[in-house]
Amino acid sequence: MELQVMILDDEYIILDGLCSFPWSDYGYQVAATAKNGLEGLEKLEHIKPDLILTDVRMPGMDGLDFAERAHEMYPDTVIVILTGYDSFAYAQKAISIGVKEYLLKPIDYDELKNMAARLAEEIRAKKEEQQEVRDLQKYFNQSVPELRSKFAGNLLYGRLQGKGVVQEQAKSLKLTIEKYIVCVGRKVVGEKRLHEGDKWIEEFACINIFEEIFNNYNIQVLSDYNTATAEYNFILLFAKEEENQKCMDRALQACDKIQEEVERYLKACMNFGISDISEDEYQANAQYRKAQKACRQCIYLGMNIILKYEDLQYEEQKEFVITxxxxxxxxxxxxxxxxxxxxxxxxxxxxxxxxxxxxxxxxxxxxxxxxxxxxxxxxxxxxxxxxxxxxxxxxxxxxxxxxxxxxxxxxxxxxxxxxxxxxxxxxGSDERNWKLVQSILSYIEKNYATDISMDDLTEKFHVSRTYISRLLKKYAGKSFLEYLTDVRFKHVEKLIADDHYKQYEIAEMVGYKDFGYYIKVFKKRYGITPNEFRKHI
Incomplete structure (x- = not known):
């Protein structure tokens, strides 16, 4: 895809000259030209240029005012100022309004070529990065229902450490948890299934039906199904200003409706346990345990029971749980x-x-x-x-x-x-670490002639690149690349001394597939070329 260029200059010769520049060689096309800032703004509304070149002094609206307006409209567009005034004041203002850089008139052709090539690379890199972000955002948006369900499970089971983590994840999922009730439900005495095959399909269908019923009562809901206990878990969300009693009433009405639907279509009963009302999202795990206790107490009371935790008739033991x-x-x-x-x-x-x-x-x-x-x-x-x-x-x-x-x-x-x-x-950790380092060094010495990398070491020894680097620095006093280079050039010196091989053969024998890079490393290490080194042996 070609990059779009917009050029502004009130001098026809300069404007024509800039348009004649071989922009296509660098992946651009001239999308619009203008003789002043006002004309430029009119055309700017119809195109979104990737690069703008604008003169500073133009009638009607000068280049700096135009650049400021253009930057407000399209912050990602790269703007270059063309000026015959090598003035710090111009440069200072240009930077403050988002100008990337400026070129002095008369424009140096080689300087323009270098700038066009460099900016094209930068613009494309930024576009690719932005596209990756858009792709990630699209994938994230598609995954939001699944991520919300996972978030609900993590919240209920106490897997999240710290209130800040809970709030951060809720915000990323566009959830506002101001007031909530935890509801735990369990089907009993079922004779009919929605689906004769996989039981998981039935549970998935039930969750969707239950969520729809809660939504009909104007209750936003986060759902989770616990396969280990065969329990349906719901976090019912309410606005902070809503009265607690009204919240509880709607929750009870929705659960009652679910019981009716389960009995009608599945020929089963559904018991529900209801937690207290809470405004602290980090207490969801505690509220879940309350709802679970109430739900499990229902079995002693009958079928199609809805039991609130506050109605349990026993002296509660003091509870303390580390999530x-x-x-x-x-x-x-x-x-x-x-x-x-x-x-x-x-x-x-x-x-x-x-x-x-x-x-x-x-x-x-x-x-x-x-x-x-x-x-x-x-x-x-x-x-x-x-x-x-x-x-x-x-x-x-x-x-x-x-x-x-x-x-x-x-x-x-x-x-x-x-x-x-x-x-x-x-x-014994020092001893274990030293043994690991010895194993790594031994592996390098055996495989120095191959295209060995840090990734090979991480796969071989099951530890991260960072950890390997830290161990090598601490116990061997060198980085991976430094040690590998030492090993390789120890063999290079021996092979040069043998005087049986050409330099490109030696390079390949010690693991350098790029002969030019081998020469560069050699000169940096010894200060002379391999042939000069051979003469001194």
Whole structure:
């Protein structure tokens, strides 16, 4: 696709000369010309040029005013000022209104050629980048329903760590969570299916039907189906200013309607558990557990029951749960950042915990078990799988946590346990890293003559490019390319000394397919050419 150029100059000779420039050689075509800024603005409305060349001094509207208006209309268009005045004031104003650069009159032909080629490359690169962004946005928009369902699941199951993460993802999905109710439903005693084949198709159809019913009651809904529990999970969204009772009434009416439709078409019953009303989106996991408890209580009360959590008739035990997202984030902090950060994060996790109770101890034991297992499950092709893992930390930890009487005692106990765990995990890490570096260096020395790259190392040793670079710098004192070059030129020196091979043969023998690049590296390394080097041996 050709790039569109617009040229403005009130001098016919200059305008004609610029139009005669071989723009097509650089992938352009002249789409419009004008003798002043006003004429330029009229034509600008009908075309969207990729490049504008405009004189500064023109009657009616000068080039700088035109450039300012053009930049407002098309911010991505590249603007070049043509001026006979090498003035800092012009350049300063031009930059302030978005002008890319300027050319001095009389225009140097070679300078114009270089500018045209360079700007064409820059414009095309930017267009490609913008197209990639548009393609990604299009793909994202097509995936929004699926992403919203995934977001709902992550929210309900506590996989997201931190309120900021929740708000950021909700914003990207164009969701406003101001007030909500979590609803958990479960079909029971079904005799008929919408589809005789795959059960998943039936569940998918049901979710779509249920969503439509909620929408009919003017309720925006996020849906998730839990295959493990065969439960339908919904986050019902309401406006913040709407009265709580009206929100709850509409939710109950919609659930009642769903029960009617399920009974009519599926010959089944549907029980629903309803959470409290909440305005804190990060509490969705807690509200989900409430709705789930209410739903599971329905089985003791009958069929086609809708039970609100607030109506459960029992003295509720104090509950304390560390979500999956919080647990994973803490483990990453503990093993990959600093123990001080982990201590601070642990205090934050337990800040809302009750002063005592079994719930706190169970949460602490669960976290300890996860942290005990984390480094083992993360190990790939490592001696960690072969070493005797000290399970006494877990055994001792469970015993010590169970004997604590307050949350503060549980925290202090965990600080000690995690300190022991970190020490155990880092024991021998230097030795393991050095062994990995030795294996990498050995691999380079064996394969230096091939087209070896960092990607080959990452695939071979199952670690990232960044990590390999860090290890090589720390333990070998060199980057991958520096070490590879050293190995190759150690063999180059031997082959030159043998005096049996031509230089292009030597280059290919040590892994340089590009002979010109081989010569360039050689001269940079030794300060002389290979032939001069041979004379000094």
């Amino acid at each position: 999956q997202g919080e647990r994973m984030h803490f483990m990453m902090t503990l093993f990959q950042e600093s123990f001080e950060k982990a201590e601070e994060e642990l205090r934050q996790l337990f800040a809302q915990a009750p002063e005592d109770g079994a719930a706190v101890k169970f949460a602490a034991m669960d976290l300890l078990f996860g942290c005990m297992k984390f480094p083992y499950t993360c190990a790939v092709d490592s001696e960690i799988h072969n070493k005797n893992w000290n399970f006494s930390v877990l055994q001792d930890g469970v015993k010590r946590i169970s004997q604590c009487e307050t949350t503060e005692e549980v925290l202090n106990c965990m600080f000690n346990l995690f300190g022991t765990l970190i020490k155990q995990n880092t024991e």
